Amino acid sequence: RLQCRSLMDISRGLPKTASLRLTHKTAPYQRHVSTSTQAPDKQRVVILGSGWAGYAAARTLSPSKTQRVLISPRSHFAFTPLLASTSVGTLEFRAAIEPVRRLGLDEFHQAWASNIDFKNKVIHVEANERGDVSAATNKPQTKGEKFQVKYDKLIIAVGCHSQTFGIQGVQEHAHFLRDVGDARAIRLQILQAFETAGLPTTTDEERRKLLHFVIVGGGPTGIEFAAELHDLMKDDMSRMYPELLKHCMITLYDVAPKVLPMFDSKLAAYATDAFKRQGIRVKTNHNLTGIRREGRHLMLKIKEEPEEVGASLVVWSTGLTQNPLVKQLVDTEIQGLGKLAKDPKTGGIVTNSNLEVQLRPTEGRSETRTLDDVYAIGDCISVQGIRYPATAQVASQQAVYLGKQLNSNKSYKPSKPFAFKNWGVMTYLGGWKAIHQRDADNLKGWAAWVLWRTAYQTKSMSVRNKVMIPVYWLVTWLFGREISRF
């Protein structure tokens, strides 16, 4: 979890140096970005990604000791634990984001890193001029300008993509909950489904399909989204569309025999019971094998169901797969150095315990080596010998560790290796109930919900959001959720 440094960030003010772009018309990647005027005593640290890892690294790096450059296709940081709340209108979207430009960086490029020349310390970059980011593919809709960015030190923090297992129709028809754009699309889809179901021309059979909301994946994200959706139905839709409520259904499918595998079995059972009482169907040991569109709704093929199931919304949350940049990097030979070390299970970049990127052993040498001046953090890595959970906690702690080490010495000689401090896991279950587990300590019900809300309010990044989040909660409690379609 991140330390709050928002006031310090604000006080850092505007960048001291302007980014100067020099372009000349040769081959696409020959267009280049000059380094912004660089103080000789400052190292130019380039960070790829503005997620939990990249954003926290940029906040931690000292502007007086380093020149901070950030490259990310999105110009904001998304506070992922609050995305489910924003997707149903409990919170406004702006409460879950922080604009990157507020960090007062020396350079920011809204762009994808498409390749890295480790030999010459140059990143090949493609601008994301339309600002589109799809969580599933993360591919630009329109490829923008190409240019190069130089680095002295490089931090790779590009995260992961959503895992679809190549299941037919998932990419096209399911929603992924990875960013505010996804949350907005989900909110619009829910509201559209209610309006369509409310038309006098809609049959009851179609209403049942339109008002069937499906979640695939029983991890914390899937569970929290189901819980927030249930709150929306119970508190707001029941008043707005009382005649439609009898057609509403929320179903959560998971291939595993139980949901929330990271929680102990008593807490997971408590969550399942809470869902049953709220009327949310939890179907474990169920395999979704395909999604197709049929008119105004979707049809889902479930191996264990005799007939296809109709629904208007499928939220997909079944785990992670490697970012394409990472896939490319770990499979490419670096001239004279070999390949990056790759985690055999996740395909992620392997670092040593100081978060330095490792190279695979070469012929005649059995030991791994370190790639100079390149570090990696967050979901896209595994730390040699230890596979940390893919969580914001791990990503931000790694970022803070690395940022502090880079601040303290130019030659990067950490006095101690990275050590993860586990703050526990928690999940919201709806109806002001949650579960929390830390080592052997368990907490459930209302007390866990208070802890859940307090934690996310205090851990949000800026003073603005620390103030706005409780205000939005109060407004929602007093006047209901924001359910306009715009």
Ligand code: FAD
């Ligand atoms: P990300 O946050 O995914 O960031 C990756 C960044 O890299 C993005 O800015 C992306 O645009 C950028 N990028 C991608 N490709 C490129 C490229 N080629 N070049 C440059 N930039 C690129 N964890 C918890 O600990 N607690 C929670 O309660 C919790 N709740 C969650 C709820 C949801 C809905 C989700 C989706 C996740 C949740 N997580 C939670 C997990 C947590 O969000 C992730 O573990 C965390 O985001 C990982 O951080 P990261 O920086 O490695 O990756």
